Structure formats: structure tokens, C-alpha cells
Amino acid sequence: MLNMFNTALTALNANNTAIDVTGHNLANLNTSGYKAGTVSFEEMVTQTMGLNSATTANGNGIGAPITTRQFSQGSVQVTGGLLDAAISGNGFFTVKASDGNTYYTRAGNFKLDSSGNLITATGENIQGWMATNGVATPGGVPTNITIPPGSANAPVPSSFFGLNLNLNALGTVGATTGSFTAPVQVVDSLGASHTVTASFTKTSANNWSYDLTIDGGEVTGGTAGTPSSLAKGTLTFDTAGKLTAPTANVAVTIPAFTNGAAGQTVNWQLFDTAGNPELTQYGQASAVNSNSGDGATAAQLTQVVMADGGKIMAKYSNGTSKLVAVIALASIQNPDSLVAVGNNNYSTTPASGPVSYGEAGTGTRGGITASALESSNVDMARELTNIIIYQRSYQANARVVTAGDELSQEILSLKR
Secondary structure (H helix, E strand, C coil): CHHHHHHHHHHHHHHHHHHHHHHHHHHCCCCCCCCCEEEECCEEEEEEECCCCCEEEEEEEECCCEEEECCCCCCEEECCCCCEEEEECCCEEEEECCCCCEEEECCCECEECCCCEEECCCCCEEEEEECECCECCCCCCCEECECCCCCEECCECCCEEEEEEEEECCCCCCCHHHEEEEEEEEECCCCCEEEEEEEEEEEECCEEEEEEEEEHHHECCCCCCCEEEEEEEEEEECCCCEEEECCCCEEEEECCECCCCCCEEEEEECECCCCCECEEEECCCCEEEEEEECCECCEEEEEEEEECCCEEEEEECCCCEEEEEEECEEEECCHHHCEEEECCEEECCHHHCCEEEECCCCCCCCEEEECEEECCCCCHHHHHHHHHHHHHHHHHHHHHHHHHHHHHHHHHHHHC
């Protein structure tokens, strides 16, 4: 008789736990990166020895349910958040809590704190590899990712420029149609921008002279308001308007600047990477189609954004961007053994196996999608169905208790 009550009580406790787990899943339906828990039931059996030494197995109810996590992929939802990141495939973001412990998470709703540290929504530091001069080398143990707020980007002096232009083949020597000028910007070692003017003058059929100048007031030895010549020469075209000379790029040597910047040599690229001339001579008005070049002025940090692959990019006021860090993805051999510790974080156990770190897309690690978050993998329809099943099971076992109570009352009434 008492065994009836004990059996029913174990079932009530087990189904109560299952309902708690299901309720927890539904409560986290909209939690980024949340992984649903599942409940496994196991029966309990007692062994009773009979008079003939035959062994009989008697049921003794149900044991404590085992709760596990299902690390299946959640859907990736585009959010537009500048620092949001979603993992597609295997892997976990690695975070370090204030107590020094390392945890793992699939939630990628990141932000920057006042010190420029990349942190989770609950304040843990994201781990990765910092870049040096725009180059990161993922490997080894990752560290905190820190972007100093308001940091300046050092200037990059120009090393080349290009002019994709056409010179009017119908231009007349000595007339306005036989001359053309085009400005190009050059950045010095201090980050200041200077204008170099390319002047073209037709000297004869299929021949043009060029003169690259800069205002004399900007370079040592020059006179303000008077152009200082930096490079001169002749351009020759064939009968099809194709440049035939020079056959190599032109080195433009600029003396030291009056603002204190060092002198520099800038290459005028007359040919593209495929070896095709940038300059043509066709029967159309002289015009610049496009220009190119490197060099960047000094700039202040304006924005930090996440790029695909877990790359953290810094954007500057001059329109340039630079890689500042790469987020580390942790590869865990047995993710089912992870233990939830709150704040969307998990901790490893001895059964988890060794943890290895690497860049997204390497080894068995999945990819990272920028400006997106992984949704929870909770199946609402399944969870609501489970609630009905657990509720019915709870009710049925409650009836066992009621039946046992009625049987007890019958036994007690025998003495009357």
C-alpha cells in the first residue's frame, strides 16, 4: 500500500520538474542564442527475492529526471545592430567574467563599455585576438578585445596616384582644345593633403607634353603662387589612340614640405594592374574618367562595427576603416555536457573534453554573420504539447494518490 504512495509521489515530482523545464523554455522563447532543455525519464526498479530464490522485479516509480540541452542551430535573424553577431554552425563565443572564470555563449548581442571593451549584454568580456597595424594573427589563448574610444588613425603618406583620362585627339596645337589640366590629391607624412596639377599640352599629332606641378608655397625652395615643377615629359600615342610611351610609371619627386613634412616620391601609374594604359587619345573632349591613389589623412575614430567572420572594424572620419580585432570561436568536443550558469553562459565539465580556439570558418567551426543574432531553438508547438502531456501525467498520478487514500480508508473501516 505504501509503495503506491511512493510510486505516485516520484511521478508527481518528475512531472513537476518536466513542467518547470518546459516553462523555462517558453520563458526564453525570445532569448538570443538560448538552447532548449529536454527532460529524460528513467524508471526505478526494486529486486525482491522469492521463496524459491527466483528474482522478481517490482516497479518503484520514476527516478529524478535528467535535463539536457539541445544545441541545434537556431534561426539567424538580421538585426542591423552594429556589434551583433550570430554563429551559424558549430562553436561558441568565449567570454571572461569579472571573477576571472571563462564561460561560453551563443548569444552575440555585444556592446562597448566606457573603456572600449567589447562585452556581452551582461558585462562579460568577449575574447579574441587584437590586430597590429590592421593585421591580426589568430592563434593561442585569446584575450580581451579593447578599442580605445576616440583613438586617432595615423596618416598614411601617398605612394602612388593614377589618372584615367582621355586627351582630345582633335585638339589643335596652341588652342584651348590642345591643352588640359587635371588635379590630384597627395597626402604628406604629416597627413596634410596637397594638390598636384597635371598639365597636358598637345605638341603635334599623337604627341602631348606633360608637366606635374605643385604650388611653390607648399614646398621648400618654391615661391607661393608660382607652380613648382615636379616631373616633365612627353606622351606618345599610336594611330589607335593607345599610349605607347612612356612604357613605365613616372616617378614624381616632391621636395620637403614647408609644413615640416618630409619629401617623398610618388609614382604616377600610367598602367592598370593588367598592363592597360590609363591614358587614351580619342576624338572626344579631354576629360578625367576617374582617379585613384593611396594615402590617408589623420582621422578620429567614429564608429566600431562587426564584420562577417567576427572581424571588428574601426571606421574613421576620413572614410577609411581598419581591422582592430578578430573574435575567437571555441570548439568544444561534447557541447551536450555544458552546464548553464546564467546570463546565457555555459561552463565546461570534465566530460566536455579539451577546448580549442580559432577563427570563424576554420576547422569544424561555423561562420559568424554580422549585424544578426541567433534566435532560440525553442519549438513553441512542441513545448505546448509537452505541457499537456506532463499535465495529464501529473493528474493521472494524483489520481493514484486519491485511489490509495480511498483504499486506506477501506482498510481502516474493517475494524468496525
